[in-house]
Amino acid sequence: MQTIQQRFQVAYEYAIFFTENLFDQNNPILKDFFGNYTEQGFQRKALVIADAGFADFHPTLANDIHAYFSNSVQHINLAPEVIVVPGGEASKNDAALFDKLCEAVDVHGIDRHSFIIGIGGGAVLDLVGYAAAVSHRGIKLIRIPTTVLSQNDSGVGVKNSINFHGKKNFLGTFAPPVAVFNDLTFLRTLDDRDWRAGIAEAIKVALIKDVSFFNWIEENALALANRDETVMAYLIHRCAQMHTDHIGGGDPFEFGSSRPLDFGHWAAHKLEYLTNFEVRHGEAVAIGIALDCVYAAKLNMLPESDLQRILEVLSQLGFDLYHPKLAENDKINLRNGLHEFREHLGGRLTIMLLEKIGKGVEVHELDADIIASAVDYLETKTINTSVLEAKI
């Protein structure tokens, strides 16, 4: 019998909005968005799930959202409870939390034409996004990211995940949101580490794609370190735009082996593990970038002057460029990360390195000895810098 050939395309579309005071009664942006969903014949609902790390700083959050909906979004039936989940990586490690969210979807009758609104950092958005993606085979997800990293990177993309039996991001899907709302004022309560951490992803994308953006970051490093909001707003917007363009222009669901946005990430993932997530994702990415840049310079691939500019910007922003866990067990622990990175992504090992600032190039192997000497370089440099700082 003749083979049957199936072929189709699925189209996705969503907007990333930039705003301040999202739930202020006078801010029309959410109202306008929900104005697109006013069909007759059925009742859409919405369920809000928020990051405790954010909600604790916003004690009126549930009230504000309820007031906003009852004034301006009356046609959407908002679930009475705002579910608050613990923030940070812990939320992705807790299978009971995932179950709880799926239960809530059922209890509140959230169907495929209703909305789940996730508010929080990258970790909570990953958890909420996963629960939304698999409940009833996919509920409409609205993301309201509340960290720098989630506003410029994880929250604007198409992925979600939770950890499984200690394996980071083992369970997940590709599931685009229906909208993202980035509120600059939500970043005010971030501690300095989380404010800083997200900047690493902007440096990453600048380094592999856009020298002019890197130059801009260089010029504004001090303002960023001093929590200048106007400068941060620009950084987030430009970084989000580059991410969006990259995803939309290429291989959004990553069917191929190439993942340029994972520049600096192989070592970062391993370091997060080795430190039991004590080091934040963005902090680990900064170290991962530093390591792979030193590596590329040792190959004479990346000019020394570019290397120094990169390390300098990272330092100015306040990132550590070294962590003792990198050297642990004669650097074997770190080097195992390369294998695990390939395993998680599958396909051929593909690592992005830099040829110059603004231009990445993919390689398919890394030399263990050069990795080790790059670690040594960062260790020595960090000690010297501390000595220097101590002297000043």
Next chain:
Amino acid sequence: MQTIQQRFQVAYEYAIFFTENLFDQNNPILKDFFGNYTEQGFQRKALVIADAGFADFHPTLANDIHAYFSNSVQHINLAPEVIVVPGGEASKNDAALFDKLCEAVDVHGIDRHSFIIGIGGGAVLDLVGYAAAVSHRGIKLIRIPTTVLSQNDSGVGVKNSINFHGKKNFLGTFAPPVAVFNDLTFLRTLDDRDWRAGIAEAIKVALIKDVSFFNWIEENALALANRDETVMAYLIHRCAQMHTDHIGGGDPFEFGSSRPLDFGHWAAHKLEYLTNFEVRHGEAVAIGIALDCVYAAKLNMLPESDLQRILEVLSQLGFDLYHPKLAENDKINLRNGLHEFREHLGGRLTIMLLEKIGKGVEVHELDADIIASAVDYLETKTINTSVLEAKI
């Protein structure tokens, strides 16, 4: 700041192959398929997960597959164990089984460029498909359906699912396979109920879309009931083709409210529940079709002569057209199913009814009293038929 607009399309493609004796060393079809995956630079793997209800009849299954791979697919690294899971609905109710499959993905190093090969009925394929879809955000899935229903319907489509806290298909995704292999010889060991059950889906698709296919089924009803394999092969191929065309030509990931292929399914789902899955999916669909056809005839929407032809074909094939659970609790249990059906699908209640054989039409409400009298009709008719049979 300016809103960022994301837009992209994702393309999917897969073939449904028809064959006999798939794992016979001389059958090149699997070998040819894997011949498309011979890139240098990395090692693809494969993990086989099989339905116990099928595997029990094929004690040499694991050996046959290993022999086939070591002779003809040497470039793919086959995991040493063939995992066997219990068949039927139970497999979708057991969260520990899902966990076990994800663990196996990790233990055997199955990555996004490797394959999971699911062999079994619709339930096992749903479970395996779900585990494959969410592990590492999606592993390549090959389906080898071993029931009539999975060969002509569930196995050729794009959905997977498991049950969650007793809620049928609550967790799942849309995730197309990379290939489907339908082996006619695998159907020989089916019991008569499972042989018959899958035919209901073919009748369903014929009724809403293709009168000539219905005529063909009518002419061949006795041969089908007598397990004529040639006739069954044609039925499966044509039904699979219609499903494939429908999915590819319309709204494959069901973003809208319309789901014509759910004709007969609102009552079917409820009946499966009310009987604790003692009634098979296909058996329940046959009753659901009968009920909705009587309903449409009572509205004078469907001509009486068409109704009688439909009921006659279903009876000839050996389907029961009535189950006492339909009438339970003054038919209120059944009628609740309508609400639950809408809840699971979301959006506006949309039910397919028949205008004539080969032509469905969507309505947005059903009348509770007419449902009740349609149930009474089927009950009476069934009793009379039995009396008649008893007399003869």
